[in-house]
Amino acid sequence: MSKENVLEIRDLHSSFFTDSGVVRAVNGVDLVIPQGKIIGLVGESGCGKSMTAKSVMGLLRYPGRIESGSIRFMDKELVGLPDKELRKLCGNEMSMIFQEPMTSLNPVLRVGRQVEEAILVHGKAEKRAEAKKLVLDMFEHVGIPEGEKRYSCYPHELSGGLRQRVMIAMAMVCRPRLLIADEPTTALDVTIEAQILQLMQKECRESGMSILLITHNLGVVAEICDFVYVMYAGRIVESGSVCEIFDHPAHPYTRGLLHSMPVIGGDQEYLYAIPGAVPNLLRLGAGCAFCGRCEKAQDRCREEMPELKAVGEDHFSRCFLHETEG
Amino acid sequence: MMATEANVNINAEIGEKDGVKAKLRRLCRQNPLAVISAFVIVAVIILAACAPFLTPYREAQQDLLARLQKPSSAHIFGTDELGRDVFTRILYGARVSLVIGIIPPAISLVIGIVLGLAAGFFGGKVDYVIMRLADIMLSFPSLLLTMVLMYTMGRYANSIVCIFAALALAGWASVARVVRSQTLSLKEADYVEAARSIGVGKWKIMFRHILPNCIPSLIVLYTLNVPSCILSESTLSFLGIGVQPPAASWGLMVNQSKQFLFSMPWLALAPSVAIMIIVLAFNFLGDGLRDVLDPYLQTR
Amino acid sequence: MSEPSAATEQKSGEALLRCENLTKTFLTNKKQTLHAVTDVTLGIAAGETLALVGESGCGKSTLGRTLLRLLPATSGSVYFHDVEITGMPEKAFKAVRPHMQMVFQDPYASLDPRMTVRDIIAEPLKTYHMCGSKEETTERVLELMEKTGVAGDFLYRYPHQFSGGQRQRIGIARAIALNPEILVCDEPVSALDVSVRSQILNLLKRLKEEMNHASLFISHDLSVVYFIADRVAVMFLGHLCEIAPKEELYARPLHPYTGFLLNAIPKTDPHRRDEERRLLQGEIPSPVNPPSGCCFRTRCPYATDRCREEIPEMRDFGGGHMAACHCL
Numbered sequence: 007m008s009k010e011n012v013l014e015i016r017d018l019h020s021s022f023f024t025d026s027g028v029v030r031a032v033n034g035v036d037l038v039i040p041q042g043k044i045i046g047l048v049g050e051s052g053c054g055k056s057m058t059a060k061s062v063m064g065l066l067r068y069p070g071r072i073e074s075g076s077i078r079f080m081d082k083e084l085v086g087l088p089d090k091e092l093r094k095l096c097g098n099e100m101s102m103i104f105q106e107p108m109t110s111l112n113p114v115l116r117v118g119r120q121v122e123e124a125i126l127v128h129g130k131a132e133k134r135a136e137a138k139k140l141v142l143d144m145f146e147h148v149g150i151p152e153g154e155k156r157y158s159c160y161p162h163e164l165s166g167g168l169r170q171r172v173m174i175a176m177a178m179v180c181r182p183r184l185l186i187a188d189e190p191t192t193a194l195d196v197t198i199e200a201q202i203l204q205l206m207q208k209e210c211r212e213s214g215m216s217i218l219l220i221t222h223n224l225g226v227v228a229e230i231c232d233f234v235y236v237m238y239a240g241r242i243v244e245s246g247s248v249c250e251i252f253d254h255p256a257h258p259y260t261r262g263l264l265h266s267m268p269v270i271g272g273d274q275e276y277l278y279a280i281p282g283a284v285p286n287l288l289r290l291g292a293g294c295a296f297c298g299r300c301e302k303a304q305d306r307c308r309e310e311m312p313e314l315k316a317v318g319e320d321h322f323s324r325c326f327l328h329e330t331e332g
Numbered sequence: 333m334m335a336t337e338a339n340v341n342i343n344a345e346i347g348e349k350d351g352v353k354a355k356l357r358r359l360c361r362q363n364p365l366a367v368i369s370a371f372v373i374v375a376v377i378i379l380a381a382c383a384p385f386l387t388p389y390r391e392a393q394q395d396l397l398a399r400l401q402k403p404s405s406a407h408i409f410g411t412d413e414l415g416r417d418v419f420t421r422i423l424y425g426a427r428v429s430l431v432i433g434i435i436p437p438a439i440s441l442v443i444g445i446v447l448g449l450a451a452g453f454f455g456g457k458v459d460y461v462i463m464r465l466a467d468i469m470l471s472f473p474s475l476l477l478t479m480v481l482m483y484t485m486g487r488y489a490n491s492i493v494c495i496f497a498a499l500a501l502a503g504w505a506s507v508a509r510v511v512r513s514q515t516l517s518l519k520e521a522d523y524v525e526a527a528r529s530i531g532v533g534k535w536k537i538m539f540r541h542i543l544p545n546c547i548p549s550l551i552v553l554y555t556l557n558v559p560s561c562i563l564s565e566s567t568l569s570f571l572g573i574g575v576q577p578p579a580a581s582w583g584l585m586v587n588q589s590k591q592f593l594f595s596m597p598w599l600a601l602a603p604s605v606a607i608m609i610i611v612l613a614f615n616f617l618g619d620g621l622r623d624v625l626d627p628y629l630q631t632r
Numbered sequence: 633m634s635e636p637s638a639a640t641e642q643k644s645g646e647a648l649l650r651c652e653n654l655t656k657t658f659l660t661n662k663k664q665t666l667h668a669v670t671d672v673t674l675g676i677a678a679g680e681t682l683a684l685v686g687e688s689g690c691g692k693s694t695l696g697r698t699l700l701r702l703l704p705a706t707s708g709s710v711y712f713h714d715v716e717i718t719g720m721p722e723k724a725f726k727a728v729r730p731h732m733q734m735v736f737q738d739p740y741a742s743l744d745p746r747m748t749v750r751d752i753i754a755e756p757l758k759t760y761h762m763c764g765s766k767e768e769t770t771e772r773v774l775e776l777m778e779k780t781g782v783a784g785d786f787l788y789r790y791p792h793q794f795s796g797g798q799r800q801r802i803g804i805a806r807a808i809a810l811n812p813e814i815l816v817c818d819e820p821v822s823a824l825d826v827s828v829r830s831q832i833l834n835l836l837k838r839l840k841e842e843m844n845h846a847s848l849f850i851s852h853d854l855s856v857v858y859f860i861a862d863r864v865a866v867m868f869l870g871h872l873c874e875i876a877p878k879e880e881l882y883a884r885p886l887h888p889y890t891g892f893l894l895n896a897i898p899k900t901d902p903h904r905r906d907e908e909r910r911l912l913q914g915e916i917p918s919p920v921n922p923p924s925g926c927c928f929r930t931r932c933p934y935a936t937d938r939c940r941e942e943i944p945e946m947r948d949f950g951g952g953h954m955a956a957c958h959c960l
Contacts, residue, residue, distance in 0.1 A: 050825035165915045166688075195687035195852065197912040200896040204911060222826055225898030229905055248902040267857035267900060268828035270882055276837065277830035277859060283795045284825070299827075522741035529702055530756040530806070544746045556671035627746055627790035 366620020445506025452515025
């Protein structure tokens with residue numbers, strides 16, 4: 007494992023074992039997060055992006071579990087790590103923020119105390135007073151005005167943007183090496199979203215922390231990510247640096263996604279639309295999962311799963327087209 | 333293009349309406365226990381109706397020489413302290429117990445649905461009045477309420493009608509509460525607003541959109557009410573205001589056999605098992621009905 | 633209500649649906665007054681798509697619902713074909729209702745889970761006795777399904793058996809069943825995935841071209857609005873800030889809030905991300921306790937004393953471009 011990588015996921019398989027069958031939500035994912043970078047994981051609902059994050063954080067609950075693969079965080083293998091060990095890492099060396107800042111904060115606890123909890127649990131401070139000082143510093147750092155006053159507020163007394171800032175403060179207070187952000191701005195308004203993105207970018211630059219940003223919004227990706235992974239039906243279909251992905255998208259799915267976004271100032275009579283919908287993970291065939299919606303699908307695509315192949319510098323795509331196109 | 337989009341239920345019979353027959357077939361396949369329960373209930377009803385043809389004894393026929401006998405070929409469930417055949421009394425008792433178990437909960441269900449829907453849907457004063465009434469009903473000891481009713485009404489109507497009225501009156505309040513709280517939340521549902529935006533009338537919204545979505549909890553409430561009514565009847569009978577001896581009912585039999593519980597357990601066992609079977613049958617049938625009526629479970 | 637279609641011909645070019653000084657307040661649980669919509673005046677012409685944009689809680693959905701009389705207005709009036717519908721008796725309003733229909737945001741919640749697709753789409757037809765027989769109804773439902781791109785095979789399926797995109801198509805089929813003159817779409821694509829979103833947007837645009845109804849498109853996504861709208865109205869905290877034809881608004885935003893809103897949209901070009909961006913600071917004030925004067929002044933970098941004291945009026949800047957700001 008190279009020194010610069012904070013997290014390395016190799017051939018991860020995580021599945022849900024339901025009554026109607028095994029749902030292979032994460033189906034052989036490889037993903038690398040270098041230090042100090044923001045990595046985007048893009049895909050539609052049900053493509054397995056949140057499941058990947060939960061696998062890393064050890065948050066999978068019955069009927070879901072990791073089947074095989076390896077997740078290396080710094081020098082530790084996380085797959086098969088005892089719960090107790092994993093808990094020491096979570097919230098300390100790596101932490102997560104969620105989409106809905108309302109439901110991920112305990113409504114009956116003052117927000118200051120909730121942030122403090124993270125500090126005390128991981129032994130970053132001995133006394134409450136010490137911890138409180140850390141919390142107030144962190145509040146100022148993430149741009150919560152009047153920290154002293156907010157410290158004793160209940161979650162419902164704060165606006166959505168402030169709640170998400172509290173969540174970020176809670177995730178950041180132990181100075182993690184890796185922050186996993188699962189759709190952190192989806193529930194927020196555009197003007198607040200821009201503020202939160204700016205804050206995350208600042209954190210990344212200043213503290214050398216890495217961020218795994220899970221989102222369905224390509225605009226957000228273009229805005230702050232360094233490297234992008236595109237996921238479809240449990241697999242990575244394309245990965246590359248953000249400029250490569252946006253300038254030369256290789257996989258038909260990525261092309262379709264970029265194409266189908268309405269552009270301000272554009273003169274579109276109709277939008278490009280990828281036909282059909284995401285396939286049911288219970289009924290995946292042997293071939294490429296996208297073949298049912300792909301305009302360029304051939305017989306081979308239905309029978310065989312293409313490999314992730316290099317199509318440029320640090321740019322990989324999972325499609326047979328690249329072989330014929332050269 | 334669309335064929336790929338509806339990603340569930342590829343193999344269901346496409347384009348055909350799911351008729352009653354198909355529903356029954358599915359019920360048999362998915363929930364055999366419910367079907368068996370339905371048969372049990374029907375069987376018990378038939379047995380109760382045909383009681384005179386199934387036993388050589390009469391309901392109140394005493395045989396003081398054959399008191400407290402153990403089960404034998406002459407008396408399959410033995411005899412009680414007055415020498416009456418327990419099997420015969422179970423058959424006759426089923427008439428009273430079944431009627432009391434099925435009808436009063438049904439009446440309270442109807443009253444509860446109407447009042448609960450009205451309270452939840454119209455809100456304001458209607459809601460206030462109905463809910464305070466329900467609160468009074470719930471805070472009043474139901475046994476006391478029934479007793480008062482029985483004593484005052486007993487003069488004008490026969491006792492079984494009084495029991496019906498009393499049990500139904502004691503049961504509607506909890507139904508109304510559940511229906512009201514569900515109505516309150518369903519009233520805000522997007523699809524109810526969608527119906528309003530189309531211009532669907534109040535009554536149609538109440539009975540087409542809100543009520544059907546309350547069905548699962550109503551079924552649970554009903555199946556819980558059945559045993560409690562059967563048992564309430566026994567308490568009333570014990571207090572001397574329910575079914576009058578020598579007529580039989582299961583509750584009454586359980587009550588009378590208490591003193592022989594250790595020496596002659598079969599006396600208590602027979603009616604208790606009868607109650608248990610009926611209660612279980614209703615519960616399983618309720619579960620099955622709920623599943624059949626649930627569109628989410630129709631495609632498995 | 634006399635013949636609505638005759639009225640259109642007489643007053644063509646005028647607003648099909650308009651509201652004057654429309655205000656809607658709610659009482660919160662703590663008996664405080666929440667000002668959801670304050671003093672809004674706007675009109676939608678026949679065949680036009682007006683987009684209503686703003687952040688969550690700005691009152692855009694409430695305005696849409698009040699216009700359709702799904703919520704009673706606190707004060708002000710709504711006119712449909714120059715007939716006031718606020719305060720119209722329920723019976724008389726029943727004749728107007730079929731001309732104004734709605735598409736909802738959440739396709740998972742807006743369809744009754746216990747009704748089949750046929751019954752859902754047939755409900756408006758049955759309510760207004762549009763079809764004589766059962767067969768005729770089914771025929772019409774199938775026709776609507778084809779129009780919105782739902783396979784007719786799925787007539788007797790339940791909503792949960794469909795994907796989000798398909799459900800939204802069903803919701804649209806229900807809304808156009810009565811051939812409405814105006815369709816209010818409340819965030820119809822914000823609950824959908826990216827790849828399905830463009831399908832639904834195309835469908836809405838195509839239907840509009842075919843049926844030529846007016847529509848009020850409520851959205852928070854300015855790029856979606858650019859695609860679908862003819863005119864755009866921007867709302868902030870219950871007030872209308874600016875209203876202008878689409879190209880005009882995007883090219884020359886007058887109200888400072890519109891400018892910030894346009895600026896905050898994430899750029900889809902990674903090469904342009906290092907460009908200097910002015911971000912709006914602060915949070916949205918509470919509608920329970922809105923600021924005095926101009927509601928935007930607490931976040932506005934140009935705010936003056938006048939903004940504190942005086943509520944800005946909507947002023948016309950030519951070409952149908954109107955904005956409410958003292959600084960212009």
